[in-house]
Amino acid sequence: MKIKNHDALVSIGDRASRELVLGIVDDALNEVDGYRRISGIVRVEGDTLHVGNRRWDLSAKQNVYLIGAGKACNAMAMAIDHALGERLTRGIAVVKIAEDTDEFSERTEVYVGGHPFPNQAGYEATQRVLDLVDGAGPDDLFIVVVSGGSSALLNAPIEPITVEDEAITTEVLLTSGLGIYEVNAVRRHISRTNGGRLAERIRARGAELIGIGISDAVGKPPTGDIGEPDPNYASTPIGPDLTTLDDARAAIDGHGLRDRLPASVTHFLDTAGPEQETPKAFPENTYFVINTLPDLAEAAAAAAEARGVTAHVLTTFLEGESRDAGTFMASLAREVQANGRPFRAPCVIVSGGETVTHIRPGTEITGHGGPSQELALSFALSAAAVPGxxxxxxxxxxxxxxxxxxxxxxxxxxxxxxxxxxxxxxxxLRGHASFEALEAMGDVVMTGNTGTNLCDLNVLYVPAAPSQNEGTP
Structure with a gap:
C-alpha cells in the first residue's frame, strides 16, 4: 500500500468512511505510479529501444545517458535504469527523498537535493549533470525523466546569483500568493538549467534527447495514449518555456516583491536582454507525457466506482486559498447530504488542482504543514454537521x-x-501549524514517495444521512 499508516488511520473516527477513502486513494496512486507507467512503454529488444510507438537504433549511439530530476524521479529513473540494463552508460538522478526501497544499478548515481527550496547539495549534483552533458557528443542519446520539483532539485542559478539568493527568492515567491505560472516565470529565468536550458545545453553538444515527463500543470488535459509523443510538451528543464522575461518582471512588480528579493535577482531581471530569454522551441526532441493532473482524479473516480460508490469529478482546476477550499468542501458535503444537491448521497466527490497557503509578512509561524493539510484541517471545522x-x-x-x-x-x-x-x-490554521494539529488528532497521512507528482488530490465521501442509511459505505 502507498499509505504507510493506513491501519492507524482506520482505527479511529468514522472508520468505514476512512477505510473507503484511503482505499480509493491507494488504488489511484498505484494506477498512476511512474515506474508502472514508464515500464509499460519502454523496452529494449536487441539493438532497438522502444519508447511508446517510436524506435531508436542503439547500435548507432556511442553512449546512452539517463538524467532524472523531480519529486517522482525515484520511480521514473528506476524504470529507465531497469529497462536499459547494460545499454545504459551512466545515469544521474536528483531526488527529494531517497527511499530504502529504491533499487538502482551501479550505473546510476542518486543525489538528494533541496525542495521546495534549492540547496547546496542540489547545486553540486546539478554540476555533475552539467559536466555529463558538456562531455557528450553528436552520437550520444540522453533519456531525461522529469516531474514537478525539478526546478528546485536541479538548481544552478545564473551568476552572480547564489544558491542562497535562489532559495530566498523561492521562499518569497511561494509564500506571497503568486500563481504557479508567475512563480515559474521568475525561477526559470534566473536558472542555467530550468525553463528548457538543460535541453538547450544538450542541443549544443549535438546529442539527441528523449524526454519523459509528468505534467503537474493545472489545466492540462488527460494524457490519452501515453505511447504517442506529445507535440505540445513545454516547460521543465527539457521543454520549451512558455514564460518570458517580461512575465517574470510583471510577477515581481505586480505583487510588490521587489524589496523582498535579493538584489542580485532583481538586478539580473532588470538588465537581462533578449539573448538571455529562455528557449521557446525544440522541434528536434521527442517528448512523452505519462501523466497529467486529470489522470489522478479519473483514477480515483474509477476506484470509487469499482467499490460500488457513485463518483463525480468536481474539478481538476481547484486553486485559491487552501483553508477556504476546505470550508467549501464541508459546505458541499452538507448540501449533498441534506438536500441531494448537486449530487445524491452516498457519493464520492473528487477534485484536483493546486491550492496555496498565503503566508503574509509578519505572520508568526508556530509549526509545520502545507496546503493540503490546511485544507483537511479546515474541513474538520464544519464536517461535524455531516455525519460520516x-x-x-x-x-x-x-x-x-x-x-x-x-x-x-x-x-x-x-x-x-x-x-x-x-x-x-x-x-x-492561523499559525500554519496544520501538521501538529493533525498529528495530535491522529489524522496525518504518511506515504513517502508515491511514484507520481500530480499536484493535489482531494477525495470527499458523503454518506446518506443516518436516518436513511446508518453511515456504512
Missing amino acids: ACMYGMDSEGTDGTSSAAGGITDSTSAARAAAAGVDILAH
Whole structure:
C-alpha cells in the first residue's frame, strides 16, 4: 500500500468512511505510479529501444545517458535504469527523498537535493549533470525523466546569483500568493538549467534527447495514449518555456516583491536582454507525457466506482486559498447530504488542482504543514454537521509543504477529537501549524514517495444521512 499508516488511520473516527477513502486513494496512486507507467512503454529488444510507438537504433549511439530530476524521479529513473540494463552508460538522478526501497544499478548515481527550496547539495549534483552533458557528443542519446520539483532539485542559478539568493527568492515567491505560472516565470529565468536550458545545453553538444515527463500543470488535459509523443510538451528543464522575461518582471512588480528579493535577482531581471530569454522551441526532441493532473482524479473516480460508490469529478482546476477550499468542501458535503444537491448521497466527490497557503509578512509561524493539510484541517471545522463525511486532502507526491506528511484525512468526528486533545484548530490554521494539529488528532497521512507528482488530490465521501442509511459505505 502507498499509505504507510493506513491501519492507524482506520482505527479511529468514522472508520468505514476512512477505510473507503484511503482505499480509493491507494488504488489511484498505484494506477498512476511512474515506474508502472514508464515500464509499460519502454523496452529494449536487441539493438532497438522502444519508447511508446517510436524506435531508436542503439547500435548507432556511442553512449546512452539517463538524467532524472523531480519529486517522482525515484520511480521514473528506476524504470529507465531497469529497462536499459547494460545499454545504459551512466545515469544521474536528483531526488527529494531517497527511499530504502529504491533499487538502482551501479550505473546510476542518486543525489538528494533541496525542495521546495534549492540547496547546496542540489547545486553540486546539478554540476555533475552539467559536466555529463558538456562531455557528450553528436552520437550520444540522453533519456531525461522529469516531474514537478525539478526546478528546485536541479538548481544552478545564473551568476552572480547564489544558491542562497535562489532559495530566498523561492521562499518569497511561494509564500506571497503568486500563481504557479508567475512563480515559474521568475525561477526559470534566473536558472542555467530550468525553463528548457538543460535541453538547450544538450542541443549544443549535438546529442539527441528523449524526454519523459509528468505534467503537474493545472489545466492540462488527460494524457490519452501515453505511447504517442506529445507535440505540445513545454516547460521543465527539457521543454520549451512558455514564460518570458517580461512575465517574470510583471510577477515581481505586480505583487510588490521587489524589496523582498535579493538584489542580485532583481538586478539580473532588470538588465537581462533578449539573448538571455529562455528557449521557446525544440522541434528536434521527442517528448512523452505519462501523466497529467486529470489522470489522478479519473483514477480515483474509477476506484470509487469499482467499490460500488457513485463518483463525480468536481474539478481538476481547484486553486485559491487552501483553508477556504476546505470550508467549501464541508459546505458541499452538507448540501449533498441534506438536500441531494448537486449530487445524491452516498457519493464520492473528487477534485484536483493546486491550492496555496498565503503566508503574509509578519505572520508568526508556530509549526509545520502545507496546503493540503490546511485544507483537511479546515474541513474538520464544519464536517461535524455531516455525519460520516470524510475528506482526504493530499499532495500527490507524498510530502506536503514543510512537513514529511502527504496530507491529512478528517471526518465528522475530527473536531471533537481535536478538542479532546486540546487542539485549537483555528489557532493552528492561523499559525500554519496544520501538521501538529493533525498529528495530535491522529489524522496525518504518511506515504513517502508515491511514484507520481500530480499536484493535489482531494477525495470527499458523503454518506446518506443516518436516518436513511446508518453511515456504512
